[in-house]
Amino acid sequence: MFNRSTSHPRSRRGLAAGIALTAALGATLLVPSVAFAAPDTKGKPGKPPVIQPVPGPLMNYTVNVTKANHGQTKKVERAIEAAGGAVIESYDEIGVVIAQSSNAVFSQMLASEKAVESVGATRTAPVSETDATFGVSESLAPSDPGRLRATGAETETKDAGVEALVDVVPDPSENRQWDMAAIGADKAHEITDGSRNVLVAVIDSGIQGDHPDLVANVDVAASASCLSGVADSSYDSWQPTNSSHGTHVAGTIAAARNGIGIVGVAPNVRVSAVKVVNDDGFIYPEAAICGFMHATATGADVTNNSYYIDPWEFWCDNDADQSAVKTAVDRAVQYSQKKGVVNVAAAGNSNLDLANKTVSSSSPNDTVPVTRDISVGCADIPAELDGVVTVSSTTSTGARSSFSNYGRDVIDIAAPGSSILSTVLNSGYGTSSGTSMASPHVAGVAALLKSAHPKYSGQKLTEVLYSQATDVPCPVGVAQCTGTTADNGFFGEGLVDALKAVN
Template sequence: MPVRTPRKPVCGRTPATAVALSAALGLTFLAPQGAVAAPSTQDAVTASAVVAQGQPMNYAVNATKANRGQTLKAERAVRAAGGSVVTSWAEIGVVIARSSDPAFAEVLRRSGAVDSVGATRTAAVATTDPTTGVGDPLAPGESGKPGKELATAQDARRTAGVEAATTVVPDPREGEQWDMAAIGADDAHEITDGSRDVLVAVLDSGIQGDHPDLAANVDAAASAGCLSGVPDTSYAAWQPTTSDHGTHVAGTIAAARNGVGIVGVAPGVRMSSVKVVNDDGFIFAEAAICGFMQATLSGADITNNSYYVDPWQFWCDDDADQRAVKTAVNRAVQYSQDRGVANVAAAGNSNVDLANKTVDTSSPNDTTPVQRSIDQGCDDIPAELGGVVTVSSTTSTGAKSSFSNYGEGVVDVAAPGSSILSTVTGGGYGLKNGTSMASPHAAGVLALIKSAHPELSGEALTDRLEQQADDVPCPTGSTQCTGTAADNGFFGEGLVDALDAVR
């Protein structure tokens, strides 16, 4: 699911890299005329093999077991191999390490305390650039974990039930939101706007905390910046800087019913801003892992993930680095799901059949992309990880958006993602396209389901989301779309239904 919104080209990047980044955030991007294609080479080498001597790199190190004892052994192995510990998650047995030695991963793989290890990027960590969010490594004995107040936040959550919407008065621009009518959200709001007891974690580029349409629903106590891999709960750490992507996503989920602007799918629920996108638009594994752990430990019921983990559009099992990083991210995702969190992710914007992958020309996107053969052992993460709800995008006519990835058995549900009006930074509103815009519709419907059925969590929530989705058959004559009317590669089990969620 390369999932991002249409990103604007970043200064200093090649056109090929900009296209890769835009696909990842769930947006559409048109390459300029004369853009140079990504170089065609042999299949990509391992990420660590391109590290130059003396350049700092971050690594995901997986302990043999997910417990404190084995994680401490992995930390000791990291230091013995000449690396330093950035942060450590004993709950999932993952250590984020740093080293400037190109042989670090190879040496560490020989340790009996380590199951696998892989570089999280192919470009060096910019330790002097504050926009990367990379802090100093931890000294022995220090903790990069959230404080006790974070772990106990769930106990302090409000216990109010579903708050019924009495007389619904439309907000000024609600009539422009074709997407809300398409999924029955406008009718659902006649029954309820959702419960304040429900928390949706928005793993993205940050949410403008004082936006007039969002401020009432952003839970600052549950928010954090995760760029370094370590949660930073200061206000500035989870605010947007160069991107309004997360603010747009948040508005679709839960813009407030307050007589201002628009209304989200679930305007009565709370959101947390978990910033995982750095100022250059990258979402590296250490940030994504931190994001899932932060969301879980702060009591989130649902996470929205409108991105793919950089720098590989697809992380492949036949590469030691990529396999290890995929394992580390998956451990965080499964940890969250085991604790009742429902995770939603965008399918991506490359118009790729995720059920039949053949080639990737856009990775790695932090250095120079190479052409490589890929197969079903290569996954877009987190969208293709087990238990994650993968969302494709539809247009106002109900068709699959031209940019949307698809795939029978991969896409779970569909939602509106073309020309979506939502909140943007600066207190305003704007239109965006992408599976990044589709995913938050599904997250909002999950929030309504949780509001109406607080006893449900995790898998039960996602099961109900899929069961209640409205069947959308393949287009007549389509050769790309395979499957049945009830479950196919374009729309999965159908278009999400907000009204069914609450009645």
């Protein structure tokens, strides 16, 4: 087993606040205990009712502060502890606190604190024993088509002991990388392989740190696990357990030019592993928020996000919990973008028109899915958050991949995502399909663009990325694809172009 971070310095503070709470995970008591004050002697109403804690399941929450500063955040931390909660992590800079509590009326009790804007449970199932003790966990099962999973992996092992060759020697499997030729990466490499000054954070399931095609480019100091909601930088914490997803993504971005295996889009840039996926395959909000904040703090220029945040495929404004979580994640994303980070995200694999949502029956995926209206105020996050570069998937023929989500004014750009050869666990190589595979092509091109233009801001990089894309028209007679040749619902601004990025 990997080393585990068993606690956070503040993770138990609220549990000794003098309030007796039952932490039994099966107890779901949702009715608050309310003590009413009697009217005073003049017949006037007494003080407002006082809500008392009620034992319930152990849950995690995002708590949004009205103003993003240290003083207001401290007020909220004290209110969390008074309500029988523990502070897992605080982000003064965005006004978000991650908390844990087994008080069934935790949200209601925090509502009286003026410094609290909103509170939302990050899941519908109780926090598992592993999560509660902040354990290391990670997995990506390919069976759910709605998730951003890799599919159809075929692995071929390589000798991890082979020494890197000089960069003029082609890597053995480059001729199988149709995707690199499709976006002009092979021609771009004749000009540059990218700069070591550029860092791409792979927010995913971890990266095999000693993979022979990745070891030279993995930035160990910038890597961490965010599974608990708190960044753990120990090496073992961010290593994958049984999923190749993050390792595959990392190879597409930055597999080294070393005479071994394959070559990434930007084979000389650095990548960091920011692990956010637990053993059940879930990416919960507290992990994703930690991921964006850690990537920003460690100097990432680009992040790749090949996932949607669980347990809701679409987070809706008309639900108090979902709205609060959506706000918290958006604060982290907007903060990172203001710091110059380009956030690239996969559009999803459900073959849905994201511009015309109707109903969803796929979530919550951690308990029992429900059928609900998602036509207004509902978003796939992080893909549909403002400023995020949302990527659809294409095939080797240039068509939209059949699984790829689409949508006018939602899809920003397209990239290869079907049958992509890249690095996998056990120092091997395998092919996978998904918008998960398309997104890292765009992240890699953004890294090349940053290498060529180091002074460009994140916003400028994004604008140039779009302007340089190769226009792809809608297929003839396909009504689902709307828009113009220059910008449509299948391909956005067009197919990403690596050669133009370095020219």
